[in-house]
Amino acid sequence: MSKLTKELVAKAMLSSIENYVFEIIDSVQHEGGELTEEEQCTLDAWVNKAVEKAAAELEAAQ
Secondary structure, eight states, X not given: OOHHHHHHHHHHXXXXXXXXXXXXXXXXXXXXXXXOHHHHHHHHHHHHHXXXXXXXXXXXXX
């Protein structure tokens, strides 16, 4: 697999993970009630940080 193909696959996987986590958050909100704006911002920041960290680790591994 070429480097470009690996990068595209990795980015697609990270995007899928991010979307999946946000779907889980939406499900939790549906079951337990709406999150406050502060809680939502905190969760968004955690997800973004985790995806950025995974992307950096993946890039370093290549």
